[in-house]
Amino acid sequence: MVRRITLAAFAVVFLIMSWTTVEAKADKLLVVDSAAIFSTSEESDLESKLKGLSNQYSMDIVIVTTDDADGKSSREYADDYFDYNDYGIGADRDGILLLMDFDNREVYISTSGKGIRYLTDVRIESILDDVFAAGFADGEYYNGAEAFIASTSSFLAQGIPEGQYNEDEGSNSISLFDGLIGAAASGASGLGYFATTKRRYKGHPAPLAFNFRDSSLVEFGIASDNLINEYTTSRIIPVAPVRSSGGGSIGRSTTHRSGSGRTHGGGGRKF
Template sequence: MKKTISKIKLLLSMALILMILSGRLVNVDAMSSDTQSTQPKEASSGERLKDEAGLLSDDEADSLLAQLDEISERQNCDVIVVTVASLDGKTAESYADDYFDFNGYGLGQDGDGILLLLSMEDRDWAISTHGFAITAFTDAGQNYMTDHFLSYISDGEYAQGFQKYAELCDQFLTQAKEGEPYDTDNLPKGSVAFIWLPIDIVIGCIIAFFRAQGKKKRLKTVRKKVSARDYIVQGSLKARTNREILLNRTVSSRDISSSDNSSSDSGGGSSTHTSSSGETHGGSSGKF
């Protein structure tokens, strides 16, 4: 009888221990799943260069991909280049947004990233920004960027154009993190090499010298006169007595509203739109 009671107590003790252990395992699994769900994405799940249109050689593609990866990981913001043969009936804007959303791009909790799309069918381009990139790449900033890299792409120098795009993305991201994002009132200023300063001075002096000589030659016909009367051409001065009589006066007036004399200043910042997946994007598009 005592042995039976001892066995029952042993079984109950083992059952209690198993229940405690299983409860702890459930808590650990829940905690690990919660931790994974709240962790920001550390790496992009898509390749940052997708040259589906075949615009780059193997060496150019390897060099550009290394540049995009280095900038993206250092800035913690995906910098992406995508080339396609056709937009499959979509607009360049919607194609770029969907490509970003459905291919796992974007770093951090907000999915920070910028994507440049080229479509060769009708020579369309588009930029799609997401997360912090919407702040870093304002509308005015994107206009500045395209002015500086699209000329290479229009001329068929795709590797140089993409490289310039990547360099500008790096510059704009650094500016946005360390100060105010580049915008209408603080776009990058062009720099002039020091060697051009003395050359510009010499050219200016030469131009000024020849202009002065030309004016000097035209003054050789002028002769000094003895008195002021000598400067008067005979018969050219005729004095007449005139009178002006004011008959009436009309005064018209009107109210000037503030809209009449206010200038239309273009605002800064980034315009946004919603993609087909419901994500908020900034960006721009056009032809090259």
């Protein structure tokens, strides 16, 4: 009897926890319009589209607007909003967030988990191209949001690019200490070369002056060239194929650490 009561109690607790989790997930807004740039119908439409896309790819895809970034950069605000408002699905917090920041006047895309792998640096730039091409900078904010959803959906459908890789933004940068050491070494090398060169040229006697007027003889003759014939040759110069300036960087997703210590990718553009 006691065992049955215990099992029943566990079952009730499990059901309550499951219900709470479902409720929390249902209450998670995917459109947070703090800057009040969308109408009620626009916000509802965007919310519906984002929920469908989020469910399809098992990640939180969010649009946030703000006119007060709390003194943070757009990247910091976007990353922190994603992290501290419990966005992201699974252990890796899979998700994508679009921030329309009217304080810093920047559109920024933050990625997390597998969102980093789907949206490489090149793809993020392409999405931003579409957002601005939709008239975002001219006040067409809803059109810009729709362009973000459509462009992101297209890239998600294409899958993770072949050869995709993550690269921390600090891996290609030089620290202040390394820079100072390099400057000191190059300065010492330059001074050493200067001193050696100075010693090599020091004390060499100047050559005797040459009297060119008395020791020169110049005779000018008359010569003429006659044009016999003329030919013109033409050929088509093939145009070199256009290549990406990034070379092997097409599949690169540049990452960084947010204030919470989590790894994010992303990129933005001022307006």
